[in-house]
Amino acid sequence: MKYSHIICHYSEIGLKGKNRPFFVKLLRKNIKSAFNSISTDIIKDIYKTRDRIIIALYECDDKIIDTLTPILSNIFGIAYFCPTLKIDTSITSIKDQALFMLKDESFDSFRITARVSSSVFPYSKMKLHELVGSFIQDSLNKKVNLTEPDINCYVDVISEGTFIYKNKIYGQGGMPVGSGGKGVVLLSGGIDSPVAAYYLLKRGMSLVYIHFHSLPHVSPASIEKVKDLVGVLSIYQKWSKCYMIPFAVIQENIMEHTDEKFRILLYRRFMMQIANKIAIDERAKAIITGEALGQVASQTVENIGAVDAASNLPVFRPLIGLDKQEIINTANKINTYQISIRPHEDCCTLFLPQNPATKTTAEKLDFEENKLDCNSLIKIALEQVELISL
Numbered sequence: 001m002k003y004s005h006i007i008c009h010y011s012e013i014g015l016k017g018k019n020r021p022f023f024v025k026l027l028r029k030n031i032k033s034a035f036n037s038i039s040t041d042i043i044k045d046i047y048k049t050r051d052r053i054i055i056a057l058y059e060c061d062d063k064i065i066d067t068l069t070p071i072l073s074n075i076f077g078i079a080y081f082c083p084t085l086k087i088d089t090s091i092t093s094i095k096d097q098a099l100f101m102l103k104d105e106s107f108d109s110f111r112i113t114a115r116v117s118s119s120v121f122p123y124s125k126m127k128l129h130e131l132v133g134s135f136i137q138d139s140l141n142k143k144v145n146l147t148e149p150d151i152n153c154y155v156d157v158i159s160e161g162t163f164i165y166k167n168k169i170y171g172q173g174g175m176p177v178g179s180g181g182k183g184v185v186l187l188s189g190g191i192d193s194p195v196a197a198y199y200l201l202k203r204g205m206s207l208v209y210i211h212f213h214s215l216p217h218v219s220p221a222s223i224e225k226v227k228d229l230v231g232v233l234s235i236y237q238k239w240s241k242c243y244m245i246p247f248a249v250i251q252e253n254i255m256e257h258t259d260e261k262f263r264i265l266l267y268r269r270f271m272m273q274i275a276n277k278i279a280i281d282e283r284a285k286a287i288i289t290g291e292a293l294g295q296v297a298s299q300t301v302e303n304i305g306a307v308d309a310a311s312n313l314p315v316f317r318p319l320i321g322l323d324k325q326e327i328i329n330t331a332n333k334i335n336t337y338q339i340s341i342r343p344h345e346d347c348c349t350l351f352l353p354q355n356p357a358t359k360t361t362a363e364k365l366d367f368e369e370n371k372l373d374c375n376s377l378i379k380i381a382l383e384q385v386e387l388i389s390l
Helices: 020-034 062-073 091-102 125-140 192-202 221-233 248-257 260-282 301-308 324-333 362-369 374-383
Strands: 003-009 043-048 053-060 080-087 109-116 151-158 161-165 182-186 206-213 241-246 286-288 386-389
Touching: 003 062, 003 161, 020 043, 020 053, 020 062, 053 062, 080 091, 080 151, 091 125, 091 151, 091 161, 109 125, 125 151, 182 192, 182 260, 192 206, 192 221, 192 286, 192 324, 206 221, 206 260, 221 241, 241 374, 248 260, 248 374, 260 286, 260 301, 260 362, 260 374, 301 362
Parallel strands: 109 151, 182 206, 182 286, 206 241
Antiparallel strands: 003 053, 003 080, 043 053, 080 161, 151 161, 241 386
16 A cells, blocks of 8 residues: 555643643654654655644655554654545545555455544535445445444544545554653663663653663673663663663672661662762753562662652652562563563672661661761762763
């Protein structure tokens, strides 16, 4: 089939009020950015209408649509999109194109789904259903089924023209990346934190990643693993960067000078303090982690509160109420799971205490931190940071 346009529909953006144009403009910008690598002889224009974004194509076929589909499928803000053909706004043209589109398809029942928002078109939506539906029924000897049709023929008659199509391709939904502020993600290399990042991207937040590594106590392959995770997440955000923070010296000091049972919580507090400093430089307004309530000893409500006391910024935990299988399901969906389970240690799995504290307070952790020269340790770590851009 030949196509002339792709119609992109959004859902949640349509609920916005006077600020809706901001979100639509940003979504259009993100679509244009995603198409930067696409040949200029495919995309003619990208423009917005009252309630959708339309991509005008130089006439293309199914092969080119197959190239564009994975790109559009991963742009947050698009609920679904439809490869379509723009035709003349006349009942004869609509009938003829509907017949041409359906005649070679294998089906027993069909439905015509029309939308009319053009003041110059002489027929209502219901009348268009009737006229086109009866024409297809008589021409192809097929049955109309309004509830569970084998195939659905869509006709959009809008002020910009008339578009006809038979496929809806569902996207990620959510909000356009960049509409929800900026946050800093603590990316461990495990299963959970990439999924947490995905959910915040879906809510429109731009993300900067931070990874704390324990070289030389871990393999360099653990660094490559994190780079690969950032690469996968860059499908949804094209301008990703990751701060690689050396953490071994901090861990060694915590091991040597503090109570063993607080070790993991002190790791987390240092991470929060360093993340807050990077957030200031990045003008980010939140810290994001992949913690889920009760999943491990450090993730009890008491310990979470004690760790959060070290952060001046709000800490978002989008996985807080999910169980592990739900998290794994999403990790598989976004193609991070197989990377995350590569057998490479991260910093929090090193030097684990035998009996970690499950219910502590910020005051107890403050007492332990006073045994350390925290400012110097943080300063040294930040001086040795490596910034990776993807």
